[in-house]
Amino acid sequence: MSKLPNITTSIFSVMSQLANEHGAINLSQGFPNFPVDERLLQISERLIRENIHQYTPMAGLPSLLEKIAALTLKQYQRNINTATEMLVTAGATQGVFTAINTFVNKGDEVLILDPSYDSYEPSVLVAGGIPVRISLNDDYSPNFNRIEAALSSKTKMIVINNPHNPTGRIWTNAEFEALELLLEKHPKVLILGDEVYEYISFSHPHISFHTRPKLMERTIIASSFGKSLHVTGWKVGYLIAPEKLMAEMKKVHQFLVFSVNSFSQHAISEYLDVVDFNEISKMYRQKRDLFQSLIKNSSFELMPCDGTYFQVVNYTKISTMNDVDFARELITKHGVAAIPISVFYNDATDRHMLRFCFAKTDETLIAAAEKLNSIMK
Template identity: 60%
Template sequence: MSKLPNVTTSIFTVMSKMASEHNAINLSQGFPNFPVDERLTETVSRLAKEEVHQYTPMSGYTPLLVKIAALVKSSYNRNILPETEILVTAGATQAIFTALLAILKPNDEVIILDPSYDCYEAPILLSQAKPIRVALNDDYTPNWTTIEKAFSQKTKMIIINNPHNPTGKILNESDFENLEFLLEKYPNVLLLSDEVYEYITFEQKHISTHSRPKLLDRCIMVSSFGKTFHVTGWKIGYLVAPDYLMKEIKKVHQFLVFSVNSICQVAVSEYLDLVSINKIGPFYREKRDYFRTLLKNSRFKLMPCEGTYFQVASYANISNENDIDFCKRLITEYGVAAIPISTFYENGKDLKLIRFCFAKDNHTLEEATKRLCKI
């Protein structure tokens, strides 16, 4: 008997496979196709000949832990202890899986805000806990009244994703005040804050849970060097959590992966001394603005994009098809792959919206939008 009977091949795999089969431009999966910073690749090339190929400490390469603490301090003015409050992980998905498996017990309930990324539910189910899916408003803002109604005495955790994939929305000050007020009512509920796109925001400054003192003693923070430094295939991220939670998370981590790719950890540690984190947002803002300009004369209606490298678009003026069928036809007839937003909802809610990834070189964006403007 399957432990995950409702889990099938992910929509990302399906759309990327179709894109490959039909030689379509793949704007579905969220990975960049432009070159990695030469300073980083040159660091890796040099390190390949050095003695950095054996296990690192289980929590992470010690200099990298120190650099992460410094990054959190400079970004959010938060002091954390490298040796007890940070864990380097094999990507954000492993970080989330490990944290949930470590914390949840049978019959615990976890609030997930839909549309939601697909890696949250599986570890909840494998922990014999129960995911409680609560839909955001149709403009993708949280309805805190509805969210509070979903809480019960069984609620163990709420998961937030900020900046939000797939919608590109970010939480504002009022949202955090509502969240803090809610968690004051439920003092035993933990918070998992998925902030893998934390450095990719635009007009509005990203508000991180790191900067909310009321939440720090009950929050597990998830970050991703893969997203931040355009090296998604490296699968390297990190968790920040208070010591009492991190002790439990490390118990699972040591038997899941034990330690993360050593050369990548050393390379990222050195690269953090070279790179300017505050240039990442403007870099992607330029990508976003260029993509939106190229689609200006199309029949798609573009939704607000406040962060991430995803652009949501409505095709309601083009077709009445459901979003999955429309995305498949987009590949077969027009040669562009996107992701249907309904697949991020538990109930498959279809608002005639699809997601494009604009983390691509300009030639790719130009060719893709040329095809999209023909629709």
């Protein structure tokens, strides 16, 4: 009997395969198509011949843990105990899976805010939990009336992705305060903060759970070097949580992957001495601004993009077709691949929105924009 009977091939794979078949420009999957930093390549070339290819300690390479602690202190003014509050994971997705499967038991409910990244619900289902999907407002802000109505004695956890994939929205301070007020009534509910795009913010600074003292003791924060350093194929992320929570997650992690790729940990540890995360955010801001400027006069309506490397557009002026079919037609007729937003909703809410990934070379974005600008109703 399948634990995931309703899970089929992901929309990301479907759209990428279709893009390959039709030679379309792929702005669907969320990974960069430009080279990694030359400095990281030089570090990697040197390290590959060193004696670093055996298991690291289960929780992570000690030097990397120290660098992460220093980064967290610099960015968020939060002191982390590397021995008890941190865990290097095989990508943030494994971190999310570990967190959910550590604390969610059969029948526990987990609140997920839609549109939501597609790994949350399967992780809950494998744990035997019950996903409770709650739609955000039309502007993708949290609807606290709906969240409050969904909270109950069965609620074990709420998953909050900020900056948000797929919409690119960032929570405001007022929204965090509303969450704090609401969760005061539910002291046992845990928070899983998916902050993999934390270093890619534009319109206003990303507010992290690291900076919320009222929530910190119940929050597990997932981060991603794959996203932050545009090395998604290295699959290295990390979790930060209070000791009482981390101790339990380490038990699951130990028998899930034990330890993460040693070479990647060594290379990232050295690279953190030279990389400037502000420059990374600046680079993505330039790409967002370029992409927006290129298609601002098209028939697509640009939605706000506060962070991440995703741009959501509305295509109502072009077609009344549902977003999945329109995304397919965009590939087959116009040569550009995107992701329909309805697939991120439990009820397939369709507001005629598509998600484009602008983590691409300028040449790719210019070529894609030329095709998008030619599309008329």
